[in-house]
Amino acid sequence: MKSELFVSAGIVVNRPIPSLKDELAAVQRTLNALYSDYEILVIIQGPVLQQVSDAQAADILSNIPCIRFIQLSFAVPSDVARSAIVENAIGDFVLLFDLAADPLELIAEAVAACQRGSDIIVGVSILAPSPLYRLGRRIASPLLASIDYQLPANATDFRCVSRRAINAVINTGRSHHQLNLRLQKTGYPSQAIAYEQKAEARRDRSLPQACRQFLHLLVFNSSRPLRWMSGIGLLGSLIALIFACYSVLINILKEKVMEGWTTTVLFMSIQFMLLFLILAFISEYLGRLLDERRGIAEYAVVSERNSRTMVNDQRVNVLTDSV
Known part of the structure; x- marks a missing residue:
């Protein structure tokens, strides 16, 4: 039946x-x-x-x-x-x-x-x-x-x-x-x-496809990753401040300071990596806001x-x- x-x-x-x-x-x-x-x-x-x-x-x-x-x-x-x-x-x-x-x-x-x-x-x-x-x-x-x-x-x-x-x-x-x-x-x-x-x-799902879907899951379903990026930005700023204080102290306490080319490049690379990571997430959220507010079906x-x-x-x- x-x-x-x-x-x-x-x-x-x-x-x-x-x-x-x-x-x-x-x-x-x-x-x-x-x-x-x-x-x-x-x-x-x-x-x-x-x-x-x-x-x-x-x-x-x-x-x-x-x-x-x-x-x-x-x-x-x-x-x-x-x-x-x-x-x-x-x-x-x-x-x-x-x-x-x-x-x-x-x-x-x-x-x-x-x-x-x-x-x-x-x-x-x-x-x-x-x-x-x-x-x-x-x-x-x-x-x-x-x-x-x-x-x-x-x-x-x-x-x-x-x-x-x-x-x-x-x-x-x-x-x-x-x-x-x-x-x-x-x-x-x-x-x-x-x-x-x-x-x-x-x-099988390809790795780029899985990564793209993972990013969309994070961005379109929660604002928490944006808070994570804010925390990473504050952490990067704190590290930069500590390194600046360290460089000033070294110049005060030592008469001759060797040029730390490797350290400087490494530090700048880490800072720029954090910066572009934050910008990538911010751009995704901006795209999300534009899509939701443009008023198109x-x-x-x-x-x-x-x-x-x-x-x-x-x-x-x-x-x-x-x-």
Whole structure:
């Protein structure tokens, strides 16, 4: 017997997919077998017609029910596209699903776990990352813990989120930066589900990619690193003052002072390193402030198209269980 839950499955299309119709049909069959009410929300990255052609979209909408195509005017970061799913989905439970990485069997398991009381279901890959990535994660863990980073290790982008958790994210600030972390910070109970990603999606994260993501996690989710840079600046100033006092005392107490070229260069190098480190963090925060105050929407919707059939014609307005 089908569940009477309303489930929204959100998918982001970042590139042309020749087999998109077949993959969406597989998702639709899975949802139709499990739930009486559902929708498949497909966010198509811009530019228009670059990822999905008009003919391909018309073919899909004519033959597969319960699909909503939302075309964005320009390409946006992954977090923004996933936020568009969260803001436009209407289901009781919303799945953030990746066609290339997530197996269909994960849908029923995640929704069932979410229904049992865990408002946020987090996908975790059972495949171990590369040794270099594990080393970097171990080094970065204390800093991540300081900004209340609570995501499990090796977490993927798969999520199943309840309606109240989605409302909390939307109502408590900007959800477009690090959506996964903002979901965790809602305070609602979460649960991790381990699964094996599809073979074509298995790839090690590169060190530059991990470093860039780590920096974004620090900057866009806490102002604490800015306080750290203030402390480093004060420490550097104190060291400079101590060295200045030391050089004055040496000139007073000694008649002949040898030129300390190596010491001077070393000291100046350390000071400039601290200076540019502070400037790097300040520039990131300035960029964050400019992005948040420029008053431009994170994404723009060009069009929204729906399947010819959006409601199950076999459904009657009678529930088997009382609400």
